[in-house]
Amino acid sequence: MTKDTIPLADKREIELRAFEIDAEEIKKRLQHIGALATGHMDYRRGVFDVIPATPDKWMRLRTDGTTTTLAVKERVSDAADGTREHEVKTDGFDTTLDVLRALGYEPRSIQESRRDAYDLGDVEVSIDEWPGVAPYVEIEAPSEEAIYATAESLGIPRDTLTGESITQYYQRTRGIDLRVTSVQF
Numbered sequence: 028m029t030k031d032t033i034p035l036a037d038k039r040e041i042e043l044r045a046f047e048i049d050a051e052e053i054k055k056r057l058q059h060i061g062a063l064a065t066g067h068m069d070y071r072r073g074v075f076d077v078i079p080a081t082p083d084k085w086m087r088l089r090t091d092g093t094t095t096t097l098a099v100k101e102r103v104s105d106a107a108d109g110t111r112e113h114e115v116k117t118d119g120f121d122t123t124l125d126v127l128r129a130l131g132y133e134p135r136s137i138q139e140s141r142r143d144a145y146d147l148g149d150v151e152v153s154i155d156e157w158p159g160v161a162p163y164v165e166i167e168a169p170s171e172e173a174i175y176a177t178a179e180s181l182g183i184p185r186d187t188l189t190g191e192s193i194t195q196y197y198q199r200t201r202g203i204d205l206r207v208t209s210v211q212f
Contacts, residue, residue: 039108042167043174043188046196050154050162054143056181057152062145068092069141073124073134074206085206088127088134090120091142097123105190107171139211140193150177157193158210159201 057064068091075086083102089095098114117123124134138157145152150168164183166174175185194205203210 040110040112040167041108041170041174042110042165043107043171043178043190044163044165044193044196045178045183045187045189046163046191047161048154048164048183050143050156050164053154053164053181053183057145057147060147060180062147062152065144065146067141067143070139071120072138072140073120073127074136074138075127075132075134086127086132088117088120088123095120095123102192107174107190109190110192135207136205137209137211138205141212147177149173152177152181155193157197158212159203160197163193163196 070089070091072087072089075088077084077086077099085100087096087098087100089098095117096114097117098112101111103109103111127134140158141156143154145154150166150173153165153167154162155165156162164181166177166188168174168177174188178185178188191199197203197205197210
C-alpha cells in the first residue's frame with residue numbers, strides 16, 4: 028500500500044502547534060539548526076461541509092498558487108495525531124471550485140494564510156500567518172517524540188505545544204468561527 032492509497036481511517040497527521048510566537052526568532056533558530064527553507068506559500072482555501080454535514084469532518088480545497096489539492100479532513104481528537112486526512116491534487120482552484128459547485132457544494136468560508144516552510148529531514152516546520160492573529164509554528168513529524176525534540180531545539184517550551192486547530196484558536200481568542208467566516212488579507 029502506498030502513501031496515496033492509505034485509507035482515510037488510517038492516514039493521520041502527527042502535528043502540534045505553538046501560537047503567538049516570535050516568527051523572526053524561530054526563523055533564526057531554524058537556520059541555526061540547519062533547517063532547509065522549502066518555500067513561502069500564499070494559501071487560498073475553500074472549506075466545504077460534507078454531506079451530511081458533520082461538525083468535525085469537512086472538505087478543503089487549497090492552493091498555494093502552484094499546487095492545488097482537495098482533501099477530506101476529520102478531526103477525531105486534539106491529540107497530535109487527531110486529524111485524519113485524504114488528499115488528491117487537482118488541476119486548479121477555480122476549476123475544482125466550479126466542479127464542486129456543479130455538484131451542489133458551496134464553500135462555507137474562503138480563507139487566506141501565508142506559510143514559510145522548513146525541512147528538517149523527516150520533520151516539517153511551518154510558520155503560519157493568518158489575518159488578525161499573531162504567527163504560529165506548526166511541527167509535523169512521524170512521532171510526538173520527534174515533535175517535542177524539534178520544539179526543544181527551537182526553544183519552544185513543551186507546555187506551549189497544543190493540538191488546538193487554527194479554527195479553535197480563532198474561536199477562543201477572537202470569537203470568530205472560521206467554519207463559517209471568511210478571513211482574507
